[in-house]
Amino acid sequence: MSGSGTDKTKARKELAGPIVVLVEPQLGENIGMAARAMGNFGLTRLRIVKPRDGWPNVAAQRAAAGADHILDKVELFDTVEAAVADCSLLFATTARAHDQAKPVVGPEEAARQSVTEIASGGTAAILFGRERWGLNNEEAALANRIVTFPVSPGFASLNLAQAVLLMGYEWFKLSTGNALPFTMPERSERASSHQMQAFFDNLIGELDKVEFLRPAEKRDTMLVNLRNIFTRMEPTKQDMHTLHGVVMAIAEGRKGPAKGGVLDGNEATRLRALLAEHSEGRAPSESGTVRGLARLLRRNPTDAERLLWQALTTDRRFAAQFKRQTPVGRHIPDFVSFSKRVAIEIVNPGENDVVRKDRAVRSNWLAERGYCVVALSTDQIERDLAAALDLIENGAPSASA
Known part of the structure; x- marks a missing residue:
């Protein structure tokens, strides 16, 4: 579902990140999904070289799932050279060795170098090739670094949006200190020994009513085993309240104890x-x-x-x-x-x-x-x-x- 999990009451994180350059993308849907992946990780600058189906593209807008702020500012270019002319650090993503003598790094190292370059006032960009055959040798030759992903060599091809997402994820994680967008409430305070003993006394009382702790010679062993079950749980105070309620509901029946007055x-x-x-x-x-x-x-x-x-x-x-x-x-x-x-x-x-x-x-x-x-x-x-x-x-x- 579009926008699933998105809290629209919170501002988008838009950090100074690397430019995403898509070279001759064939499908508008892939452009839209790439924009969506960028939006997930705070990337905002998208450049497109000669999109096959022209621009603007309705299919891209539909697939972007709300990343219109990125598509509205897309920059179009006729050549890769023009698209990366102002970049001081350029990465070319590829799953193939292009027989070029230049450093090959993974996405995490590429993210680290991008952060350093941008912090020093430079401009970093990442090239992503065509869906069918990626980048050619001449395009890869423009890059300072080759980026490749740690994938299975026998099945290394990634969808365009997947490749953008992986690069965006590593960059965003490094830029934000791996901060998560939310945390769950902490567990309630751990139950005290007094509370545990009160629950256990109540449980034993109800078990005695139905003669569960039989035969008599095994009673002590059974009590130790029962106590160890609850001790291993390390229950909270809320857990103890819930368990006490469960025991009493079972003991008193589904409708609870008889309440109110007494009729003659x-x-x-x-x-x-x-x-x-x-x-x-x-x-x-x-x-x-x-x-x-x-x-x-x-x-x-x-x-x-x-x-x-x-x-x-x-x-x-x-x-x-x-x-x-x-x-x-x-x-x-x-x-x-x-x-x-x-x-x-x-x-x-x-x-x-x-x-x-x-x-x-x-x-x-x-x-x-x-x-x-x-x-x-x-x-x-x-x-x-x-x-x-x-x-x-x-x-x-x-x-x-």
């Missing part, structure tokens, strides 16, 4: 009745009211829901497998495990016909799709939580309260 049975029943009345078989994404009521239920669980959710997230049989108030198709069960294909419905005392009908429709819909629906009363959960968990594990539906 009557309040939960009324809220579920409202949800049933507004849903009428619609998907949660299709109604803002349904979505809002479901979110309210999730953030304001009853005591029984809190108790059951805590058990489901800490019991190793169910840890990280259940989700609260999560849509399954067009319905939202209280708890669902996609991996176990189990849905849990909590039955509050005093539910009205609307809530019971809604639950029946939801349970049938889930059962038709291979889910085992377990209905638990709030009394069952609060009276004997272990027995309720056994019912969930066995997938056996329970009688309503």
Whole structure:
């Protein structure tokens, strides 16, 4: 894309550099791309000897990708001699030995000599030959130095713009002290030992909840290995914040911990009745009211829901497998495990016909799709939580309260 990576809010770097001389270029596109390469590295003076397709050239302007400031000041000449008449140091780029007794240098050395010559008040220029056969012997003879590139001898031909780019790169790098145009922000401060220990303590606590560090005789070795993993990372403070968040998100489920207040049975029943009345078989994404009521239920669980959710997230049989108030198709069960294909419905005392009908429709819909629906009363959960968990594990539906 034209201009990709260009920050137009910044001024162009235009330094006193060598003149680029293109000898009888055949394609306007190559002239434009050469100008673009010059613009990349702060070169501004372009001379052209007898361009085949004349000048100005629309194809060159298109290929220049915004380097109009160079094309607008192009100098045209009929002969190479005229184009380099004012130059005190001339380099001829070529991939062929012209059997001429003169120094041969690489692009880096040519850039160094150009910088020195220009700094002393001289004029340096670089000759680039035709696309098909480059410079002839007479043209190369005009130069003080031969420049050739360290390329594979068996495939040494470069595109005209590529050759200009390589010379411009070496000159610009030397002229600017190899300064890069931007730097990335430094990493945040390295995490302190105290922060690392706090994270590790939290990680161990969550791993203990799911009985990961087993058997007991290997616990110490496992802890050392885990600690070494994070020590080798040399994490920053931000890394520790992120990792802590990851651990807690996994431990508490995708929707996060239950937040908000605590509903009693009557309040939960009324809220579920409202949800049933507004849903009428619609998907949660299709109604803002349904979505809002479901979110309210999730953030304001009853005591029984809190108790059951805590058990489901800490019991190793169910840890990280259940989700609260999560849509399954067009319905939202209280708890669902996609991996176990189990849905849990909590039955509050005093539910009205609307809530019971809604639950029946939801349970049938889930059962038709291979889910085992377990209905638990709030009394069952609060009276004997272990027995309720056994019912969930066995997938056996329970009688309503």
